[in-house]
Amino acid sequence: MSGITVTPTDTELQEQATLLRESHPALGVGKLLAQLKIDHPDWSVSEKRFKKFVSVTSSAGSDATNVNVNANGNGNGDTIGLTSTSTSVSQSKSTGDDALIAKTGIDHSIDVSKIAPKVKVKMFNVDGKGKGLVAKEKLQMGELLWQEDPWIVTNDASLWPYLSSHEMCTQCLTLFPQPNPPLSVMCTYCREAHFCNRLCYSKASSSSSSSSGAGCSSSAHNDFLCPGQNPGCSALLSFIHQKKARDLDGVARIIASWKREREYGDEKLAKEIERRVWGSLARVSQKAKEEERREWPFISKDRMEEWRLTHLLILRALNPSPMDEGYKPFQKFLNSKRKSKTTQPLSNEEEERWFSFESFLELLGLIGLNQESSGGLYALHSHLNHSCEPNVQVRNLPKGWIAPTPSELPAELPPPMTAQTRGTNRISMIVKKTIHPGDELTISYVDQRLSRDERRTKLREQYGFWCACQRCIKEKKAEDAEAQTKAKATA
Ligand SMILES: [Zn+2]
Ligand SMILES: [Zn+2]
Ligand SMILES: [Zn+2]
Numbered sequence: 001m002s003g004i005t006v007t008p009t010d011t012e013l014q015e016q017a018t019l020l021r022e023s024h025p026a027l028g029v030g031k032l033l034a035q036l037k038i039d040h041p042d043w044s045v046s047e048k049r050f051k052k053f054v055s056v057t058s059s060a061g062s063d064a065t066n067v068n069v070n071a072n073g074n075g076n077g078d079t080i081g082l083t084s085t086s087t088s089v090s091q092s093k094s095t096g097d098d099a100l101i102a103k104t105g106i107d108h109s110i111d112v113s114k115i116a117p118k119v120k121v122k123m124f125n126v127d128g129k130g131k132g133l134v135a136k137e138k139l140q141m142g143e144l145l146w147q148e149d150p151w152i153v154t155n156d157a158s159l160w161p162y163l164s165s166h167e168m169c170t171q172c173l174t175l176f177p178q179p180n181p182p183l184s185v186m187c188t189y190c191r192e193a194h195f196c197n198r199l200c201y202s203k204a205s206s207s208s209s210s211s212s213g214a215g216c217s218s219s220a221h222n223d224f225l226c227p228g229q230n231p232g233c234s235a236l237l238s239f240i241h242q243k244k245a246r247d248l249d250g251v252a253r254i255i256a257s258w259k260r261e262r263e264y265g266d267e268k269l270a271k272e273i274e275r276r277v278w279g280s281l282a283r284v285s286q287k288a289k290e291e292e293r294r295e296w297p298f299i300s301k302d303r304m305e306e307w308r309l310t311h312l313l314i315l316r317a318l319n320p321s322p323m324d325e326g327y328k329p330f331q332k333f334l335n336s337k338r339k340s341k342t343t344q345p346l347s348n349e350e351e352e353r354w355f356s357f358e359s360f361l362e363l364l365g366l367i368g369l370n371q372e373s374s375g376g377l378y379a380l381h382s383h384l385n386h387s388c389e390p391n392v393q394v395r396n397l398p399k400g401w402i403a404p405t406p407s408e409l410p411a412e413l414p415p416p417m418t419a420q421t422r423g424t425n426r427i428s429m430i431v432k433k434t435i436h437p438g439d440e441l442t443i444s445y446v447d448q449r450l451s452r453d454e455r456r457t458k459l460r461e462q463y464g465f466w467c468a469c470q471r472c473i474k475e476k477k478a479e480d481a482e483a484q485t486k487a488k489a490t491a
Contacts (some may be wrong), residue, residue: 142411189228375425
């Protein structure tokens with residue numbers, strides 16, 4: 001910091017005040033101003049001026065706010081006060097439509113201006129739509145907005161054979177040109193996970209606060225999920241593999257990544273993960289979501305059994321009780337990792353928050369709403385809302401891809417990847433068509449080649465909302481017009 005201060009414009013201040021109010025509904029003006037000074041250390045704002053912009057009444061005092069799921073980002077719920085953890089999220093009957101309700105909020109751990117300087121977070125707060133990303137300036141086709149590594153790695157089951165045969169890096173998913181290439185390393189504990197080099201190994205397993213906002217390690221090979229360090233996880237891992245259950249894998253990794261930081265990592269990171277998971281990312285109980293499926297009465301027994309079993313396996317692997325078999329080795333594993341500090345035992349609230357069955361179902365729902373197929377959970381990417389006519393493309397580009405320079409814009413989009421040029425799990429956000437300042441950035445959660453009905457049904461089933469994007473509206477009008485013409489012709 002140079003120490004130079006600037007006076008924000010009314011618009012800038014209004015926006016930040018709204019953001020802060022949304023994410024801290026219960027805080028007073030003084031505390032919000034303190035947070036504003038943390039977020040914008042270079043701003044000079046008096047309390048009197050700030051008061052004018054921050055609404056005191058809006059949602060003050062409310063609990064975690066529930067809003068309709070509209071893609072990834074909505075409303076707020078930065079209430080890590082441990083009061084509403086197990087509130088089950090259910091269908092909204094009162095709003096007239098039958099949208100599922102999710103809890104979400106702002107993620108203050110992400111420095112958006114650093115990761116994506118031309119983009120900012122916006123709270124929409126209309127029609128159940130919460131946060132999203134908008135352009136700060138004009139963006140041109142082919143422009144790279146930002147690149148991001150997953151903060152929770154989950155892989156498509158089709159890649160698992162490559163990983164177990166040591167043909168691919170567990171962290172970044174680079175295919176090795178030959179078995180055991182020079183510089184590559186294996187996990188020293190289990191000899192099962194293989195990495196491009198030491199850097200990939202350390203990103204996968206240890207915390208690094210350097211950060212692209214992701215803070216913690218990627219959990220691609222979390223210590224708690226390494227059979228060499230925690231033999232108790234083997235049963236869980238083989239169940240996940242046998243079921244090819246990527247979502248369950250994701251849940252285990254989220255809990256393991258929090259637990260790792262909480263037990264012997266960085267306490268600040270543990271808090272950050274806690275806030276991101278329970279205060280920011282859109283989440284909804286998986287059970288509430290699946291209860292809406294027409295076939296639920298026929299599958300409920302099997303689904304519940306599978307969930308109960310996975311939950312039990314997670315408890316045994318990640319939070320065993322002294323009565324459990326294998327508890328001693330687990331403790332030894334933890335102790336060997338501890339350096340000086342003594343670990344505070346988990347509080348009852350923490351146990352409830354992370355290890356109850358209800359929480360498990362919410363984490364499972366969270367994975368369903370936020371997981372990007374190419375690699376897991378991404379901190380900033382998960383802010384992007386859906387459109388069937390998106391203006392941003394998410395790409396997995398090969399290592400060494402070079403973004404067009406400003407003078408080369410507008411540019412063609414990168415060509416589709418082939419087996420030889422397959423990318424890593426680092427995602428690149430590329431502008432698909434001209435975007436004007438203030439326009440929302442959107443991606444498509446579903447295959448755009450599907451028909452209107454197919455897209456909308458998929459979005460409803462998987463993400464809980466009925467799409468009403470420009471394209472859906474246009475196509476509906478065209479369909480209606482066609483039906484009318486037909487009706488007239490037959491009349
Ligand atoms: Zn290992
Ligand atoms: Zn790698
Ligand atoms: Zn649509």
